[in-house]
Amino acid sequence: MGSQLTMYISLIATSGVLCSFLAFYAYFKRKEIPGSRTFIVYLAVQTIYIFAYAFQLSSDTIVEIKRWTIVEYVGISFAPVLGIIVILRYIDRPISRSLAASLFVIPVITMIMVSTNDYHHLFYKTIEFRDGIPGPFTEVTIGEWYIVHGAFTFGSLLAGVVLLASQWRKTKRAYRKQLATLICGQFLPMIAAFVYLMGITPSGTDPVPFVMCITSGMYIWAIATTRMLTIVPIAKESIFESMREGVIVLDYAGRLIDFNGAVGRMLPGLNAGLIGTKLEESWPGLTGSPYPDVYSPDQAQEAVVEKEDGSPAYYQIRSSVVRSRGGEQAGSLLMLIDVTEQKLLQEQLTMLAYxxxxxxxxxxxxxxxxxxxxxxxxxxxxxxxxxxxxxxxxxxxxxxxxxxxxxxxxxxxxxxxxxxxxxxxxxxxxxxxxxxxxxxxxxxxxxxxxxxxxxxxxxxxxxxxxxxxxxxxxxxxxxxxxxxxxxxxxxxxxxxxxxxxxxxxxxxxxxxxxxxxxxxxxxx
CATH class of the missing domain: 3.30.70.270 (Reverse transcriptase/Diguanylate cyclase domain)
Structure with missing residues (x-):
């Protein structure tokens, strides 16, 4: 039992070290990471939780266990909420200060309840050594607020998984690895916490710190391979979608890969059903104009599209070649710029002059x-x-x-x-x-x-x-x-x-x- 406990504590300590490493990495890269301050605090409270649990397992008395439990709940209480805020920042969904503050109400109450539990026993009714023998593992009888806190924690983790999963289809294939990593970072601790609350873990051990060892390793792998944190694809997607200019992405064969909302409004016939097809074939039907020369990036071209009300819309088309790291052509970008107002003004000036x-x-x-x-x-x-x-x-x-x-x-x-x-x-x-x-x-x-x-x-x-x-x-x-x-x-x-x-x-x-x-x- 002693050797197994030592190995388990070592794994937990390793998880804490990995978490600390991520926190320091985020600090040194804070200028490159959107929402770095929240992410650093998120990792810091997780680190506190992990090391506090390791120290709890090393304790010999109930008093020491209670003391480290209070420290543990610095992480257990606040990590789920901080995780939600990090995710909202990642997917570029703003959150007001009042809403963010309201999310911390239950964690703050939980900290107060855990710290003062000996006076009211609303969180733990009892904490005793298993079979009355001093050791690392205890048996607890949960109180009313423990249930509230557990539901809130589980709900926060589940909300994080749902928010991230909802971005899967919007995220480019190249960035799905880091999105999957973040989903696992929320999903695995949620499952581990659920298993722990059900009381079906060996010897009543908490598997969450051990799972964090796995998720921290996944984060480090994602940072090394996909530059996770320094590249936020959802934010890039928001920029792509918020552009006033219409953007069409083609592969090397001229097949449609992607387009933003602006070009969807410019060319109402352009839809997701055309993805994978050659744009050259559908272009005349979409615009009523000849297909632009996508291999002449320096040449400005024009398309005239009839709007739903029958009036013409004029779009200037500029193309650029997308190259791979080896310098070979990987595809093309077509940018449609609405020049209708300028064109109509030019026509009016021409009318006045001629x-x-x-x-x-x-x-x-x-x-x-x-x-x-x-x-x-x-x-x-x-x-x-x-x-x-x-x-x-x-x-x-x-x-x-x-x-x-x-x-x-x-x-x-x-x-x-x-x-x-x-x-x-x-x-x-x-x-x-x-x-x-x-x-x-x-x-x-x-x-x-x-x-x-x-x-x-x-x-x-x-x-x-x-x-x-x-x-x-x-x-x-x-x-x-x-x-x-x-x-x-x-x-x-x-x-x-x-x-x-x-x-x-x-x-x-x-x-x-x-x-x-x-x-x-x-x-x-």
């Missing part, structure tokens, strides 16, 4: 720029270019009579009617307030005059329906054509303006050709 805000056709600045190009290209090909300048007749009277809102409707109405006649080769712009201009590549003066007459007739025959009733809108036109001597754009527009002025002098609602004003009947 287009008229009310009619959405080209503005004067863009017309002049593009017309010079059309005129130059026509000159190079020896083809004529014609210009039509027109404005709305009596537009000031419309504004004065019906108001500027109706005047705006008239302007939009004119553009709508024109777009029913002109084709894509013609350059159409708003030249001024109620003035419009057309550039017609490879068109003679007579051909342009015929187009102008078609627009004039269509406008006259298409009244605008307003809240004030129907308004007949008419316009006067001036047409000019480039010649082989190569007039400037300014000269041609001046000729068209002169023809327009002559058409107005002749009674409005008619087409005038440069130096050849025509009545509205002349081109029908």
């Amino acid at each position: 287009y008229d805000g009310m009619t959405k056709i080209y503005n004067r600045t863009q017309f002049l720029k593009r017309s010079k190009e059309i005129l130059r290209e026509g000159s190079d090909r020896k083809e004529p270019t014609s210009f039509i300048l027109f404005d709305i007749d009596s537009f000031k009277q419309v504004n004065d009579t019906y108001g500027h809102d109706t005047g705006d409707q008239v302007i939009v109405h004119v553009v709508t009617v024109c777009q029913q006649i002109i084709n894509a080769d013609m350059l159409f712009a708003r030249y001024g307030g109620e003035e419009f201009v057309l550039a017609l590549p490879n068109s003679t003066l007579q051909e342009a005059g015929a187009i102008a007459e078609s627009i004039r007739a269509k406008l006259e025959g298409t009244p605008l329906v307003t809240s004030h009733g129907q308004i007949v809108v008419t316009s006067s036109f001036g047409v000019s054509q480039s010649s082989e001597d190569g007039q400037s754009l300014q000269h041609l527009l001046r000729d068209a303006d002169a023809a327009l002025y002559e058409a107005k002098r002749s009674g409005r609602n008619r087409v005038g050709l440069a130096q050849h004003p025509l009545s509205r009947h002349a081109l029908r």
Whole structure:
């Protein structure tokens, strides 16, 4: 019995040494370990419990056993709660100070009960040597608070196991070893404590300190092989999930390995069922865009995805190659950055720079720029270019009579009617307030005059329906054509303006050709 006891005490002392080693390791690595202070205290109280139990086994009197029992409960009382806090920190679940303080209520009461047990016997009713013979093992009769404390301890250990186990599916395979180690660190002492409370251990020995020898060894192994404590995968998972950018992880063959919640919201069709499949095959259906070149990390690419409400979402796609320790490609990362706001702002600025805000056709600045190009290209090909300048007749009277809102409707109405006649080769712009201009590549003066007459007739025959009733809108036109001597754009527009002025002098609602004003009947 003596040699067995010596061996058992030696194993317990070894467990205490391992626990102490972990505590010192955590202290020296405290800057690298999240929640290191709590973890150090957790290991310290476990160490106190283990060594106190070893000293208890070496005691010869009930008084000494009671004294070391009080020291033991420094660890037994507080270790389960500290373990819960360490686990919550590990899985990145914040806990308020008030809640943390409330968890210590029962352990504090337990310490008080154990320390003052001789006065009330609510924790141990009796502590006696087994068979009345002095020795390391005693028989106890438990009190009411012992049951409360036992239930609380068991519940705390079970809660720790459940919290850790709930993270199993969320934890990457590379980090599951350390997660399994932490689960065992909670589960094995819980089972050992349960067996002890059931009274089925040999000679009534407490197996928990011995089990801690095993769990401490597992912790040391996990630290050496997976850098447990200095790498917290659950916290990394939280960072991964909290990123605003969408992240997709691919293996070397382009198969989907993982993705975060942000990209799941960006691409609603992306789900766990696609994991293990080639992303290239499902990408067109997910985005409606070509699959990005994942092997060009320096090239920014773009995808346009239609949202549920039908509006477009623009995502900039950047890729990076993931390499193994040997430098070989192990996979790829795709990062999707939402640039919808920037894209829409850019489009708005483009609209302001290129287009008229009310009619959405080209503005004067863009017309002049593009017309010079059309005129130059026509000159190079020896083809004529014609210009039509027109404005709305009596537009000031419309504004004065019906108001500027109706005047705006008239302007939009004119553009709508024109777009029913002109084709894509013609350059159409708003030249001024109620003035419009057309550039017609490879068109003679007579051909342009015929187009102008078609627009004039269509406008006259298409009244605008307003809240004030129907308004007949008419316009006067001036047409000019480039010649082989190569007039400037300014000269041609001046000729068209002169023809327009002559058409107005002749009674409005008619087409005038440069130096050849025509009545509205002349081109029908």
